[in-house]
Amino acid sequence: MFQSISQCLNSSTSTLFHARQAHALFLKFDFFSNTQLTTSLLTLYSHYLPFPQLSIILSSLPQPTIFSFSSIVHAFARSHHFHHVLGAFSHMGSRGLVPDSYLLPSAIKACAILKALKPGRQVHGFAAVSGFGSDSILVSSLVHMYLKCNRIEDARKLFDSMSERDVIGWSAMIAGYSRLGLVDKAKELFSEMRNEGVEPNLVSWNGMIAGFGNAGSYIEAVMLFREMISEGFLPDGSTVSCVLPGIGNLEDVLLGEQVHGYAIKQGLELDNFVLSALLDMYGRCGCASEMSRVFNGIDQTEIGSLNAFLTGLSRNGLVDTALEVFKKFKAREMELNVVTWTSIIASCSQNGKDMEALELFRDMQADGVEPNAVTIPSLIPACGNISALMHGKEIHCFSLRKGIFDDVYVGSALIDMYSNCGRIQLARRCFDLMPSRNLVSWNAVMSGYAMHGKAKETFEMFHMMLQTDHKPDSITFTSVLSACSQNGLTEEGWNYFNSMSKEYDVKPQMEHYACIVTLLSRVGKLEEAYSVVKEMPFEPDACVWGALLSSCRVHHNLSLAEIAAEKLFVLEPDNPGNYVLLSNIYASKGMWDEENRIRDMMKNKGLRKNPGCSWIEIGRRVHTLLSGDKSHPQMKEILEKSDKLSIEIKKSGYLPMTKSVLQDVEEQDKEQILCGHSEKLAVVLGLINTNPGQPLQVIKNLRICDDCHAVIKVISRIEDREIFVRDTNRFHHFKDGVCSCGDFW
Numbered sequence: 001m002f003q004s005i006s007q008c009l010n011s012s013t014s015t016l017f018h019a020r021q022a023h024a025l026f027l028k029f030d031f032f033s034n035t036q037l038t039t040s041l042l043t044l045y046s047h048y049l050p051f052p053q054l055s056i057i058l059s060s061l062p063q064p065t066i067f068s069f070s071s072i073v074h075a076f077a078r079s080h081h082f083h084h085v086l087g088a089f090s091h092m093g094s095r096g097l098v099p100d101s102y103l104l105p106s107a108i109k110a111c112a113i114l115k116a117l118k119p120g121r122q123v124h125g126f127a128a129v130s131g132f133g134s135d136s137i138l139v140s141s142l143v144h145m146y147l148k149c150n151r152i153e154d155a156r157k158l159f160d161s162m163s164e165r166d167v168i169g170w171s172a173m174i175a176g177y178s179r180l181g182l183v184d185k186a187k188e189l190f191s192e193m194r195n196e197g198v199e200p201n202l203v204s205w206n207g208m209i210a211g212f213g214n215a216g217s218y219i220e221a222v223m224l225f226r227e228m229i230s231e232g233f234l235p236d237g238s239t240v241s242c243v244l245p246g247i248g249n250l251e252d253v254l255l256g257e258q259v260h261g262y263a264i265k266q267g268l269e270l271d272n273f274v275l276s277a278l279l280d281m282y283g284r285c286g287c288a289s290e291m292s293r294v295f296n297g298i299d300q301t302e303i304g305s306l307n308a309f310l311t312g313l314s315r316n317g318l319v320d321t322a323l324e325v326f327k328k329f330k331a332r333e334m335e336l337n338v339v340t341w342t343s344i345i346a347s348c349s350q351n352g353k354d355m356e357a358l359e360l361f362r363d364m365q366a367d368g369v370e371p372n373a374v375t376i377p378s379l380i381p382a383c384g385n386i387s388a389l390m391h392g393k394e395i396h397c398f399s400l401r402k403g404i405f406d407d408v409y410v411g412s413a414l415i416d417m418y419s420n421c422g423r424i425q426l427a428r429r430c431f432d433l434m435p436s437r438n439l440v441s442w443n444a445v446m447s448g449y450a451m452h453g454k455a456k457e458t459f460e461m462f463h464m465m466l467q468t469d470h471k472p473d474s475i476t477f478t479s480v481l482s483a484c485s486q487n488g489l490t491e492e493g494w495n496y497f498n499s500m501s502k503e504y505d506v507k508p509q510m511e512h513y514a515c516i517v518t519l520l521s522r523v524g525k526l527e528e529a530y531s532v533v534k535e536m537p538f539e540p541d542a543c544v545w546g547a548l549l550s551s552c553r554v555h556h557n558l559s560l561a562e563i564a565a566e567k568l569f570v571l572e573p574d575n576p577g578n579y580v581l582l583s584n585i586y587a588s589k590g591m592w593d594e595e596n597r598i599r600d601m602m603k604n605k606g607l608r609k610n611p612g613c614s615w616i617e618i619g620r621r622v623h624t625l626l627s628g629d630k631s632h633p634q635m636k637e638i639l640e641k642s643d644k645l646s647i648e649i650k651k652s653g654y655l656p657m658t659k660s661v662l663q664d665v666e667e668q669d670k671e672q673i674l675c676g677h678s679e680k681l682a683v684v685l686g687l688i689n690t691n692p693g694q695p696l697q698v699i700k701n702l703r704i705c706d707d708c709h710a711v712i713k714v715i716s717r718i719e720d721r722e723i724f725v726r727d728t729n730r731f732h733h734f735k736d737g738v739c740s741c742g743d744f745w
Contacts, residue, residue: 066092066097066098066099066100066103069088069091069092069097069099069103070102070103072088073085073088073089073103073106073107074106076088077106077109077110082109082110082113082114083110083114085106085107085109085110086107086110086111086114086116086119089103089107089123098130099126101132101135101137101138104123104126104127104132104138104141105137105138105141107119107123108120108123108124108138108141108142108144108145109141109144109145111123111145111149112141112144112145112147112148112149113148115148115149116149117149117151120142120145120146120149124142124145127142136162136163136164139158139161139162140162140168140169142158143155143158143159143162143169143172143173144172146158147172147173147175147176150180152176152177152180152182155173155176156173159173165196165198166198167193167198167199167200167201167203167204168203170189170193170198170200170204171200171201171203171204171207172207173189174186174189174190174193174204174207174208174211175207175208175210175211176211177189177211178207178208178209178210178211178212178214178215178217179210179211179214179215180211180215181212181215181216181217183212183215183217183220186208186211186212190204190208200233202233202235202236202238202239205224205228205233205235205239206236206238206239206242208221208224209221209224209225209228209239209242209243209246210238210242212224212246213242213243213245213246216249218245218246218247218249218250219246219250221242221243221246222243222246222247222250222252222255225239225243234266235262235266236268237263237268237271237273237274238273240259240262240263240268240271240274240277241271241273241274241276241277242277243259244256244259244274244277244278244280244281245277245280245281247259247281248280248281248282248283248284248285249284251284251285251286252285253282253285253287256278256281256282256285257290260278260294263278272302272304272305273304275294275298275302275304275305275308276304276305276307276308277308278294279291279294279295279305279308279309279312280308280311280312282294282312283308283309283311283312283313283315283316284312284315286316288312288313288316288318291309291312291313291316292309295309301329301334303334303335303336303337303339303340306325306329306334306336306340307337307339307340307343309325310322310325310326310340310343310344310347311343311347313325313347314343314344314346314347314350314351317351319347319348319350319351319352319353322343322344322347323344323347323348323353323356326340326344336367336369337369338369338370338371338372338374338375341360341364341369341371341375342371342372342374342375342378344360345357345360345361345364345375345378345379345382346378346379348360348382349378349379349381349382349385350381352385354382354383354385354386354388355382355386355622357379357382358379358382358383358388358391361375361379361395370402371398371402372404373404373407373409373410376395376398376399376404376407376410376413377407377409377410377412377413379395380392380395380410380413380414380416380417381413381416381417381420383395383417383420383421384416384417384418384419384420384421385420386615386617386622386699387420387421387422387615387616387617387622387697387698387699387724387726388421388617388622389421389422389423389617389697390617390619390620391617391620392414392417392418392421396414396417396430399414406434406435406436408434408436408437408438408440408441409440411430411431411433411434411437411441412438412440412441412444413444414427414430415427415430415431415441415444415445415448416444416447416448418430418448419444419445419447419448419449419451419452420448420451420726421697421724422452422697422724422726422731422733424448424449424452424454424731427444427445427448428445428448431444431445437468437470438470439470439471439472439473439476442461442465442470442476443473443475443476443479445461446458446461446462446465446476446479446480446483447475447478447479447482449461449479449483450479450480450482450483450486451482451726451730451731452730452731452733452740453483453486453487453730453731453740453741453742454483455483455484455486455487455489455492458479458480458483459480459483459492462476462480471504472504472506473506474506474507474509474511474512476506477496477497477500477504477506477508477512478511478512478515480496481493481496481497481512481515481516481519482515484496484515484519485515485516485518485519485522486729486730486741486744487744488519488522488523488744489519490519490520490523490525493515493516493519494516497512497515497516500512510538510540510541510543510544511543513532513533513536513540513544514543514544514546514547516529516532517529517532517533517544517547517548518547518550518551520532521547521548521550521551521552521554521555522551522554522744524555526548526551526552526555526557526560527560529548529551530548530560530563533545533548540567541571542568542571542572542575545564545567545568545571546564546568546577546578548560548564549561549564549565549568549578549581549582550581550703552564552585553581553584553585553588556585556588556589558585558586558589561581561582561585562582565578565579565581565582573605574605574607576602576607576608576609576610577610579598579599579601579602579607580602580609580610582598583595583598583599586598610701610702611626611627611628611629611678612626612627612677612678612679612700612701612702613625613626613627613678613700613701613702614678614679614681614682614698614699614700614701615682615698615699616682616683616685616686616696616697616698616699617697618685618686618689618690619689623682623685625678625681625682625685626678627677627678627681629678632681632685634685634688634689637688638681638684638685638688641684641687641688642680642681642684645684645715645718648718649711649714649715649718652714652717652718654710654711654714677705677707677708678700679698679700679704679708679712679725679727680708680711680712682698683696683698683712683715683723683725686698686723687715687719687721692719692720693720693721694721695721695722695723695724696721696722696723696724697723697724698723698724698725698726699725699726700725700726700727700728701728702727702728703727703728703729704725704727704732709732709739709743712725712732712734712739713734713737713738713739714737715734716734716735716736716737716738717736717737721734722734722735723735
């Protein structure tokens with residue numbers, strides 16, 4: 001019997017079934033007094049059962065020993081079940097057993113990995129009162145535990161109390177200071193280590209370099225790398241992979257190429273971590289061709305390298321290439337992880353491929369890959385960009401089901417999405433429900449209010465934020481100044497602009513000057529706006545000149561328009577929008593020769609006017625309509641409904657604003673052109689395909705024209721609909737024949 005139990009417990013093929021068979025024999029023949037067999041039984045059980053079930057078996061033992069628990073603790077530690085390690089220690093205490101110096105380090109290691117500071121302190125206290133406080137291995141474990149829990153001062157006190165401090169302990173302390181960005185403290189300890197006769201090793205150098213890099217101290221990380229080499233230490237793969245991210249963030253491609261050359265000479269280019277770091281570095285430095293060369297030279301692509309390459313392509317705007325690479329490796333049935341999917345989704349979302357981002361999210365779930373708190377904020381902007389409210393709500397529900405709504409970046413992304421979809425009330429509700437908020441959250445809700453032209457609410461949120469001790473940044477003031485410009489609040493705009501540097505130590509940047517120029521221009525103070533442009537402390541960019549040119553079109557100021565346009569032709573020679581704006585100003589004044597001259601310039605440069613394009617979500621599908629395009633499958637119905645609406649609209653006293661058509665054609669043709677504007681087509685498509693009274697949401701890629709604005713106001717009244725239209729300037733909320741912009745946009 002004894003032999004058969006031993007075979008059940010010691011066989012390399014033993015399973016949970018064998019453990020239960022042996023356990024039955026234990027109960028039948030009372031073998032619990034045999035410490036060796038009991039320990040073997042518990043060890044076998046620990047491979048298959050979670051601690052709560054194992055705890056029941058432990059409770060059934062008449063006299064468990066410390067050896068019984070040792071086997072369980074070590075088995076759980078080997079399996080990385082550190083929660084169960086702490087559970088076993090707690091159970092030991094309840095059975096009156098005292099852990100020894102061999103078991104305590106396992107508990108301390110579990111606390112370190114779990115970053116469980118409170119249990120860690122309890123173990124420390126127990127070790128001190130039990131006389132183990134001077135055990136060098138145990139004290140070293142405690143130092144590492146406090147470092148993992150970011151309790152650097154507690155770790156330092158213990159470290160200073162140690163009679164013998166080896167290079168491992170010194171390296172851990174130095175890395176701890178480095179990781180927290182405490183550069184001076186790390187360097188001070190590094191010198192102290194050498195003064196005590198302990199020479200640094202590669203671990204010491206790597207710990208400092210990695211720590212400085214993770215803390216954003218990139219210059220210090222690179223300088224330390226150079227110092228390391230000058231002292232005769234040869235960097236290994238860890239060193240190279242630690243310093244390259246800092247080089248990438250500094251965009252020092254020359255040094256990056258030198259490190260790359262060193263890696264090749266030392267045979268480190270085969271190291272997966274080095275390869276990923278090289279791809280990341282070249283991507284951050286904008287060297288897409290070099291990055292591709294590194295990636296294409298890899299014999300067997302590993303998931304980390306693929307992820308780094310996809311991120312680098314996205315960072316350099318090469319989204320089509322990123323999609324091709326992604327699809328190629330997916331077709332090869334490479335096991336793509338959540339980072340891979342998140343990278344490609346973010347790439348599409350950030351580069352105008354919003355529909356593709358939503359499709360990829362569905363494919364990701366179909367492949368059984370669980371999205372995380374990084375995936376969701378990457379995807380949500382795509383819903384806002386194309387005003388896909390239903391998709392956005394579904395993703396909101398998904399985040400609630402998965403318990404990641406409380407993540408501050410998920411919440412902030414949802415605020416932004418609802419704002420972009422015209423539902424500012426829902427955006428505010430998300431904000432109010434957030435358990436914690438950071439500056440990103442406050443900026444998101446202020447930006448939403450500003451986009452909807454709600455200046456009062458924007459200012460209220462700004463002052464509420466100040467009361468929570470959050471300090472405004474440049475993005476905050478962009479939202480506040482934008483709210484001023486949307487409502488023509490020149491005095492308030494100047495007050496906020498002047499307070500930036502005086503009260504909040506935020507230096508005005510290009511976008512803030514652009515807001516002021518837009519604000520002054522929109523209220524007709526074009527000469528004052530031009531004075532601001534001339535007096536700027538730096539050379540105005542295309543954003544500033546573009547704001548002036550756009551307002552010159554609204555206020556028909558030809559002389560300033562020509563000045564702004566000439567600047568833009570130099571800054572953005574391939575942007576067709578600038579040529580179109582100037583030609584439209586010439587056309588509005590009947591200067592057809594000049595208008596034709598600009599059109600010829602565009603033709604010679606191979607530029608084409610961006611067609612007016614609008615999007616509308618109906619059900620779960622987003623429809624795209626182009627101005628003048630008749631390819632939509634429901635175009636016949638759209639035109640029939642448009643004709644009926646046109647009769648009703650004219651009965652209400654509306655006359656087509658043919659001055660909005662800046663073409664040298666007959667008046668009748670101008671009316672026909674106005675009917676084909678994409679936002680009108682989108683609104684009519686929505687009326688056809690939705691229930692009476694249901695709100696409509698349209699996005700326009702250009703500024704909404706005067707005629708479309710007037711027509712949609714009338715439609716909202718005669719059809720009794722709320723209609724939301726987002727153009728490049730702001731949100732228009734049409735209801736009962738009135739627009740939220742007050743006809744100022």
